[in-house]
Amino acid sequence: MDIRSLQVFLSVADTLNFSRSAGQLHLSVSAVSRSIQRLEELLGHRLLARDKRTVQLTPAGRDFRDYARRAVADWDRTRRQLGAGEELVGEVSLYCSVTATYSILAPILEAFRSRHPGVDIQLHTGDPADAVDNVLSGQHDLAVTGRPTSLPRRVSYLQLLESPMLVCMPAADCAVRRLAVSGDSAAPEFDWSRLPFIFPERGTTRDMLEQWFEEQGIQPNMYAQVAGHEAVVAMVGLGLGVGIAPELVVRTSGLAGRVSAMPVWRPLPALGIGLCAPRASLEDPRVKAFWDVAASTFAPAV
Structure with missing residues (x-):
């Protein structure tokens, strides 16, 4: 039993999702599954009850989670002590x-x-x-x-x-850009629901965008959901929709020339x-x- 195996188990115990833990740990789903199986074989107990839809900790899994947390914490503390020299x-x-x-x-x-x-x-x-x-x-x-x-x-x-958060549209002439400039986006009566929106899959900016629409009473037209701000900017630059991204990402993404900022009546925070x-x-x-x-x-x- 090694620290890496304990860290894999703790990740799955936290997410209760093999695919999500695999992404966090930069491992394949099968590698995560094999690590859990080896622990279960070593302990002689099922740690996770899993079917096609759900993953749950067993009573033995809950007890082992407490042990794993202590073991990983002790390992980290020992590493700190050994590295506590002058340099x-x-x-x-x-x-x-x-x-x-x-x-x-x-x-x-x-x-x-x-x-x-x-x-x-x-x-x-x-x-x-x-x-x-x-x-x-x-x-x-x-x-x-x-x-x-x-x-x-x-x-x-x-x-x-x-x-600053920007609402971006394609810079090149295309159907989405023509739709975006067909009215005054800085006016409160602008109809945002006509525009296909590229949404972040999750995270702070997803919450921010949903709140922005809710505060204005707008039912968004969600065209796609993608992971990461760079992907949002790329899809907007391809003319597939409009989306939001931090100005910092737009400026450093290499795609700044392919998107344009839209003026808005109510700026995002x-x-x-x-x-x-x-x-x-x-x-x-x-x-x-x-x-x-x-x-x-x-x-x-x-």
């Missing part, structure tokens, strides 16, 4: 979107490497909507994400910057972007060092 060594696992690697992480990493050359950064990219789940499952120490609508108590959040980490992880000197470097890198000028 920090080891690694920090970080999760973020592709856009964040260029626009946010670059200056942080440059400063961090100069101060702590003995610490390696293990970088993983994906949908920022998965950021909080990924750090809570223990897969990563830190993640860059938009500020969640509801922040779990076990998670600390450090805001680094804000980005700006998106806070920052670091999140389990509160317990900040006891690790390496994680805390990265957190502090990020805070000083994006500290407001005085």
